[in-house]
Amino acid sequence: MRAIPLLLAALLVLSTPVLAVQPNEVLKDQVLEQRARQISSGLRCLVCQNQSIDDSDAPLAKDLRVLVRERLTAGDSDKGVIDFVVARYGDFVLLRPPMNARTIALWAAPFLIVLFGSAFLWRRRNRAAAAAVTLTAEEQRRLDDLLRDERG
Amino acid sequence: MFVEIGHFALALALGVAVVQTVVPLWGVARNDPALASVGPAAAIASFLLVALSFGCLVMSYATSDFSVENVAANSHSTQPLIYKLTATWGNHEGSMLLWVLILVLFGALVALSRRSLPPKLRAGTLAAQGSVSVAFLAFTLLTSNPFRRLVPAPGEGQDLNPILQDLGLAIHPPLLYVGYVGFSITYAFAVAALIEGKIDAVWARAVRPWTLLAWTFLTLGIAMGSYWAYYELGWGGWWFWDPVENASLMPWLAGTALIHSTVVMEKRDALKVWTILLAILTFSLSLLGTFIVRSGVLTSVHSFASDPQRGLFILGILIAFIGGSLALFAWRAPLLKQGGLFAPVSRESALVVNNLFLATACATVFIGTLYPLVLEMVTGDKISVGPPFFNATFVPLLVPLLLLLPIGQTLAWKRGDLLGAAQRAQVAFGVGVVTSLVIFAFVRGGPVLAPLGIGLGVFLVVGAFWEVGERVVGRASGASAMLSRAKGLPRSAWGTALGHAGVGISVIGIAAVAWGTESIGMLKVGESLTSGRYTATLEAVTPRTGPNYREDAARFRIVADGRELKPVEAMKRIYTARAMPTTEAGIRTVGLGQAYISLGEPDASGAIAVKLHDKPLILLIWIGALVMAAGGALSLTDRRFRLAAPRRTAAPAAMPQAAE
Numbered sequence: 001m002r003a004i005p006l007l008l009a010a011l012l013v014l015s016t017p018v019l020a021v022q023p024n025e026v027l028k029d030q031v032l033e034q035r036a037r038q039i040s041s042g043l044r045c046l047v048c049q050n051q052s053i054d055d056s057d058a059p060l061a062k063d064l065r066v067l068v069r070e071r072l073t074a075g076d077s078d079k080g081v082i083d084f085v086v087a088r089y090g091d092f093v094l095l096r097p098p099m100n101a102r103t104i105a106l107w108a109a110p111f112l113i114v115l116f117g118s119a120f121l122w123r124r125r126n127r128a129a130a131a132a133v134t135l136t137a138e139e140q141r142r143l144d145d146l147l148r149d150e151r152g
Numbered sequence: 153m154f155v156e157i158g159h160f161a162l163a164l165a166l167g168v169a170v171v172q173t174v175v176p177l178w179g180v181a182r183n184d185p186a187l188a189s190v191g192p193a194a195a196i197a198s199f200l201l202v203a204l205s206f207g208c209l210v211m212s213y214a215t216s217d218f219s220v221e222n223v224a225a226n227s228h229s230t231q232p233l234i235y236k237l238t239a240t241w242g243n244h245e246g247s248m249l250l251w252v253l254i255l256v257l258f259g260a261l262v263a264l265s266r267r268s269l270p271p272k273l274r275a276g277t278l279a280a281q282g283s284v285s286v287a288f289l290a291f292t293l294l295t296s297n298p299f300r301r302l303v304p305a306p307g308e309g310q311d312l313n314p315i316l317q318d319l320g321l322a323i324h325p326p327l328l329y330v331g332y333v334g335f336s337i338t339y340a341f342a343v344a345a346l347i348e349g350k351i352d353a354v355w356a357r358a359v360r361p362w363t364l365l366a367w368t369f370l371t372l373g374i375a376m377g378s379y380w381a382y383y384e385l386g387w388g389g390w391w392f393w394d395p396v397e398n399a400s401l402m403p404w405l406a407g408t409a410l411i412h413s414t415v416v417m418e419k420r421d422a423l424k425v426w427t428i429l430l431a432i433l434t435f436s437l438s439l440l441g442t443f444i445v446r447s448g449v450l451t452s453v454h455s456f457a458s459d460p461q462r463g464l465f466i467l468g469i470l471i472a473f474i475g476g477s478l479a480l481f482a483w484r485a486p487l488l489k490q491g492g493l494f495a496p497v498s499r500e501s502a503l504v505v506n507n508l509f510l511a512t513a514c515a516t517v518f519i520g521t522l523y524p525l526v527l528e529m530v531t532g533d534k535i536s537v538g539p540p541f542f543n544a545t546f547v548p549l550l551v552p553l554l555l556l557l558p559i560g561q562t563l564a565w566k567r568g569d570l571l572g573a574a575q576r577a578q579v580a581f582g583v584g585v586v587t588s589l590v591i592f593a594f595v596r597g598g599p600v601l602a603p604l605g606i607g608l609g610v611f612l613v614v615g616a617f618w619e620v621g622e623r624v625v626g627r628a629s630g631a632s633a634m635l636s637r638a639k640g641l642p643r644s645a646w647g648t649a650l651g652h653a654g655v656g657i658s659v660i661g662i663a664a665v666a667w668g669t670e671s672i673g674m675l676k677v678g679e680s681l682t683s684g685r686y687t688a689t690l691e692a693v694t695p696r697t698g699p700n701y702r703e704d705a706a707r708f709r710i711v712a713d714g715r716e717l718k719p720v721e722a723m724k725r726i727y728t729a730r731a732m733p734t735t736e737a738g739i740r741t742v743g744l745g746q747a748y749i750s751l752g753e754p755d756a757s758g759a760i761a762v763k764l765h766d767k768p769l770i771l772l773i774w775i776g777a778l779v780m781a782a783g784g785a786l787s788l789t790d791r792r793f794r795l796a797a798p799r800r801t802a803a804p805a806a807m808p809q810a811a812e
Contacts, residue, residue: 022752023674023761044536050394052538055387095538102533106523110516110545117508125496 021054025062027069036069039081043068044095052095155220158208159299162249165201165256166289168194172259172282176275177347188271191278192263198285199260206240206253209298213240219305222246222298228311228729230700238322239312244446244462245298247325251442252288254326254333258362259285262337269358276344277337284336287469295462311700311729320380324373328400331370332438335403337362338410339435342428343477346484351428356418359431361788363414367407368784374400375777386735386750388670388765390773393539398521399441405514406434409507411784416503420565422494425485426507432481436474437514443470444521495567502560502568509553516545554608554659557652558615580618584611598667605663612656620649644790651783658776661744664769674759680709684766686747687711691719693760701727703736706760710740710747717742722749722762744771 021040027033040054045061053061053068064085071081085093097103172194179187209222213236218224226243227236241250259281262274269277292298341359345351377400382390391397413427447463494500520537528534562576563569588607595603623645624638669684680689688708696703703725710717722738738749745768752761 021672023672024755026672042538042540044538050392050536050538055389090534092534092536095536096540096544097535097537102527102531103523103535106519106537106541107545109519110512110549113512113515114508114549117512121504121508 021065022062025065025069027073032069032072035078036065036072039068039072039078040065042082042095043085044093046089046093050095154208154211154215155217155299155301158205158212159297161201161205161208162289162293162299165198165205165252166286166293168198168201169256169282169285169289172198173279173286177279180272180275185271188275191275191282194282195256195259195263195278198282199256202249202253202256202289206249209246209249210237210240213237216309218307218309219301219303220298221300221302224302224306224309226312227309228700229308230729231312231317232699234319234322235312235317239316241325242312242316242321243298245292245296247329248288248292248296248446249298250325251329251333252285252292254329255281255285255288255336258334258337262340262362270354272348273341273344273355273358276347277340280340280343280347281336284340284473287473291462291465291469295465309729311727314701314725314727314730314732314734315384317700317727318380318384320376320384324376324380327369327376328373331366331368331373331407332400332403332441334362334366334369335407335431335435335438338366338431339477342431343480345428346477346480349484349487351424351488353418353421356414356427357792360411360414360418363407363411363431364784364788367404367411368781368788370400370404370407371777371781371784374404375774375781378777379774383737383739386737388668388737388748388750388767390665390770393520393542395521396445398517399444402514402517402521403434403437403441405510405517406430406437409510409514410434412503412506412510416500420494420500422500423504423507424488428485428488429481430507430511432474432477436470436477437518439466439470439473443467494565497563497570498568499560499563499565502556502563505556506553506560509549513546513549513553516549517542520545551608554612554655557612557655558618561615561648561652562619576618576622577615580611580615583614584608595667602663602666605666606660609656609658609660609663612659613653616649616652616656620645642790642792644787644792647783647785647787647790649783650786651780654776654778654780654783656776657772657779658774661769661772661774661776664772665767668765668767668770670763670765672761672763674755675762676757676759679759681762681764683764684768685712686764686766688720688747688749688762688764690760690762698725700729701725706738706749706751706762708738708749712742712747717747720747720749722751724751741771744769744775746770 041052043053045051045053045056045058047058047060048056053064068081071084091098099107172191176188176191212220212223213227216227216229222245227239241247338359345355378390410430413423413430416423417427443466446466520541524535524537558577558580559573562573584607587610588603591603591606623641624634671681671683673681675690677690680687688710691707691709693704693706696705703723705721705723708720710720717740720738720740723736725734735751740747748765748767750763754760
């Protein structure tokens with residue numbers, strides 16, 4: 001990652017522009033092909049940075065795409081295909097990390113932040129409101145005086 | 153010669169930045185106005201020096217001086233002049249120099265701004281900003297010096313990476329950096345306020361234009377980067393949740409929260425502590441982004457460890473500035489007085505909810521980006537966090553925020569009327585629902601979420617203008633009365649409407665992505681491929697020679713719904729210096745959608761792999777971002793930012809109550 005800014009660096013690590021899925025890989029059965037695309041877009045190209053095998057031109061990605069299609073043609077379910085790939089390459093291959101003890105913090109974080117954030121705001125609000133209506137004895141006396149004068 | 157001048161000027165700028173950091177604070181501490189006023193002069197001087205230095209590097213590129221290591225590694229004598237110039241920042245060293253240039257530019261702008269800042273605040277701000285300059289000037293000089301000479305000088309350079317030989321490189325990094333680095337000013341203001349222990353509406357009003365400016369440029373920079381990736385990468389995606397993209401999204405989300413919380417602070421003197429924290433966090437995220445991109449830490453922990461010098465240096469900067477400012481915050485923030493109270497249902501509360509959701513969205517991106525790294529360091533386990541994770545967490549967080557937006561926008565300050573606000577938003581909501589239903593009725597069997605997304609977008613656009621619409625139409629009768637009312641509204645009100653409408657426009661574009669189609673085929677000349685509304689026929693493949701590349705240009709006839717469009721060319725190029733292949737997508741814009749063609753490899757029979765996309769309404773994604781930025785720019789020209797800030801004694805309530 002020597003080259004520069006942000007997306008720019010993204011452009012570089014994502015290798016050269018590509019077509020990814022090659023015409024000769026495409027399955028004749030459209031439903032099956034659609035499933036293959038769906039599965040592929042959730043599998044990581046292991047030698048790329050955060051790129052799915054559906055988007056990558058790397059030879060390894062191609063092998064995996066072909067593998068996915070082979071399993072589907074052999075009659076595997078979507079889950080069966082994914083389990084097969086995970087058994088070979090581990091959880092690293094999943095772009096959507098599975099929910100387990102190691103990733104629970106990752107998955108729970110967004111919802112916990114909203115929850116605790118709301119709770120914090122609510123408590124602070126109530127405290128602020130309570131503080132706002134509480135007058136010191138002196139203030140209360142002066143207020144009473146004023147009101148008495150008003151009624152006069 | 154240029155090179156030595158540039159190098160010297162950069163070293164001198166470091167010295168001046170040290171002066172800018174130390175002397176004004178010393179002056180404030182000793183109550184010596186002469187010393188305290190050194191800041192502006194030093195800020196301007198360091199800008200001039202870095203500008204000179206940057207100019208020298210540009211000259212070395214323009215003249216292809218390959219005795220400079222940086223030029224030799226990233227340029228070539230046959231490159232077109234524009235790419236020779238943009239190559240200046242198309243590499244690590246040069247881009248750091250651009251980063252520093254923009255940093256000191258902002259310092260100089262603060263020094264020059266005619267707005268009368270309280271002297272202590274100005275001194276503190278320039279000092280804090282100076283300290284950031286010191287860190288990054290030292291980083292550039294010590295670890296990333298672009299002026300290093302090569303002996304013996306090679307006769308030819310190694311060419312700029314072909315993917316970067318594009319107008320995108322001329323536009324995207326400068327825009328993005330102005331955004332990124334612009335938040336250093338808000339950070340400096342926050343640090344100055346903490347040091348002084350005083351923060352009020354004057355502070356908020358002084359900070360707001362800078363925040364808006366940085367945010368506007370960051371919005372443009374991200375949008376430009378997204379469009380560049382879309383057309384240059386050739387696979388038609390517009391956002392990849394790549395760590396490097398996330399690095400720019402995080403400060404944007406925090407900055408968006410910040411421009412909203414400073415409104416509350418300016419109008420109502422509330423949310424002070426939070427705003428200060430947010431100002432610190434926003435720039436911290438910019439720094440973190442720089443670290444992520446510069447150190448290579450995300451490519452792999454190991455690549456970071458194998459060349460740790462730069463990474464460790466930035467990590468040091470990161471720890472010093474983020475840790476330092478947060479420590480300062482923890483120490484001084486309790487001194488800040490909490491201001492104006494507001495009811496649970498009020499514009500303030502709506503903006504607090506906005507901040508809660510934006511901050512959570514930002515934290516989600518943060519955790520998603522760094523979790524794999526931390527997990528690997530702690531347990532050695534490797535996991536991937538990709539687009540499916542972000543789609544599953546980020547989107548559910550944004551939808552409620554967007555649904556509440558048009559309602560929050562019509563709530564009154566201090567104590568609002570929820571029922572009234574909901575009633576005022578109901579027309580916009582109705583228009584959105586009807587839009588969704590109409591689409592459901594006409595498009596059968598398509599994706600379910602897309603019509604809902606479009607409805608949400610329409611709700612946002614109509615809702616965004618509802619408030620200004622009411623104020624313009626109001627009880628006025630006649631077009632001229634309405635026109636004068638429209639003119640009389642503060643520009644920030646129009647800016648708000650535009651900004652929010654831009655969000656809606658982008659949402660529509662994003663929702664419509666679901667209707668996109670693509671097909672792939674091997675085409676020989678004369679054969680065609682159909683996807684969605686478009687049919688592309690390969691007419692000819694012509695070899696050509698460019699200034700520093702050879703290419704095969706494939707020319708396609710495009711027919712859309714029986715109507716012939718102008719033909720499109722997609723190219724496969726070989727850049728000769730690096731022998732690196734690239735493809736250039738062929739794009740034909742039809743209304744707001746595009747036909748998008750990219751090329752793959754040819755086979756033995758002479759047929760070439762072609763991918764054709766039909767991308768309906770895709771341009772709305774970026775048009776929305778442009779509209780958002782236009783909203784930011786319009787708010788920036790609001791009258792109250794152009795006038796001198798009121799004196800500190802003025803009560804906030806005495807200020808003109810322009811609605812945001």
